[in-house]
Amino acid sequence: MERDAKKKKIWALVIIGFFALVSIVTYAYNDYYIYLSAYLWFGLIYGMCLQYGRFCFASAFRDLFAVGVPRMVVGIMTATLFFGLVSSFVTASGFSTFHASPSGIHSMIAGLIFGIGMVFSGGCASGSLYKAGEGNGVALLVILSISVTQSSFADLGGWLNYLVPASWHASALSKNLPAVINVGDGWLDQYLAGYVWNHPTVTFAKLLGLKNESASGAFAGNLLVGVIIPALLMLAVVYFIWGKKAFVRDLLKNKGSVSLRDHFTGFWQMILSSKRTSLAGLFLGIACGLQMFVIEGLRIKFGIRNAGEILTRLGSDFGLSVRGTVFDPGYWYVTTQEAQWVGWVMHKLGWNNMDNIFFGYVNGIPNPALNPADWMSLSLIGGAAIMALMNNEFKFKKPTMELATWAIVGGFLMGIGSRLGLGCNVGAFFVRVSNGDVGGWLFGLGMIGGAFIGVKFFNWWTERKMAKELAGMEI
């Protein structure tokens, strides 16, 4: 047993050594690779934090709605508060690489679909990545399902075009996109150009008439009004519905009554009970802020606006969008790069998927070996593996047929939700909320609703299955 644990620790060092070697060798080959290494090392930090804090939105809401345990939800909200604080510093300093996305009811609907999917599959987008690093086969299937769904959905037209409202079609055509982008064909293209792009990008600072980059906009608008107040409200709701039960019961038994002061004590105890997730959230927040700083610094150094220019200088211009760009968010993101690597494979197999907005106009399908965001995701899995191996929590788990089916169905729903909401629980919720984007909360509310529906459905499914099995035994 001890020998096994020692072996796992050696493997952890081998993985970290591998990433160090990749960084050193590529940098020695060409300076520009440092841009990709920046994504690599921050991805590794995210992976380590996620695994340490068990940072999974699906588990968090499943625990809350199914068994009334708020620990992880509280941890996630605390993490959001920390990231919000760091983001405000970064924004007020003018280093932020964050751009708000168009907000509207579509964000909420997307979140709803995503929320149902994450409960079905047993892991959100970020949770599946760190669980894959722990050797979980189901999580790998979820990632595959999200990736294939997004990549296909981005280019599907045909009969889906009949479901596009005429107003979306007309509005999409009026955007005058380059001729190589066939904006009139494809459901997602017309949804994006004909509907989503017509919505405003709204931050809490903007709503208050402040500039995002000003100290008052970043701290009073985006942080206080956009993160602290809603997060505290949400935590208060969690405390009064789920968190206070055991605490109040004990208090009534010993003291006979509960005062407002007792509730404050109970609230604080609830916050402290999720120390591990909160601590991970603190480091995640700091790392996210530092990544924005580093990427912005490298962009100034190399005189670029997007990694597409780096790839061109490295002599790899395959898969760049029509604007010469690739997906290069400058901060933590999960789902778009998953769609890209499958998009690249499909393109190589003969599917022309560069005539749509998602790949052809915005993100491109660069070679995964040179895709900065793919370096981040791979190292994130590596970082999670390092932590799991060091804590003797790494184990290969083969999926059963039932779990595999749920993983594929859940991954499919998360893939659709991600593309409709322009991101997942990280890109459309965690990062957006922390940066004061109103749409982030809309996605989050939808995601919570979806998780609730998912949990209720699962309860019904399990009870039905058990009843059937019991009936079979009686026979």
Add this chain to the structure above:
Amino acid sequence: MDRTFIIAVLVVTLFAGFLIGYSVPPFIQAGVFSGRKEKGVESQIDKGMEQHYKDLFKDEEEK
């Protein structure tokens, strides 16, 4: 504390620290840390690269 964990943290800190250090001078050169009024940075884009990107929208025969 576990020795493997300390080594992992040291390696990560080393690389992350290098990256942070590497990205500070461009900010200084861009005058971000000096007392200038305007916040934020504007990348100095290479002219040849700018033209290359403008040409991407043109048809082959136009080039």
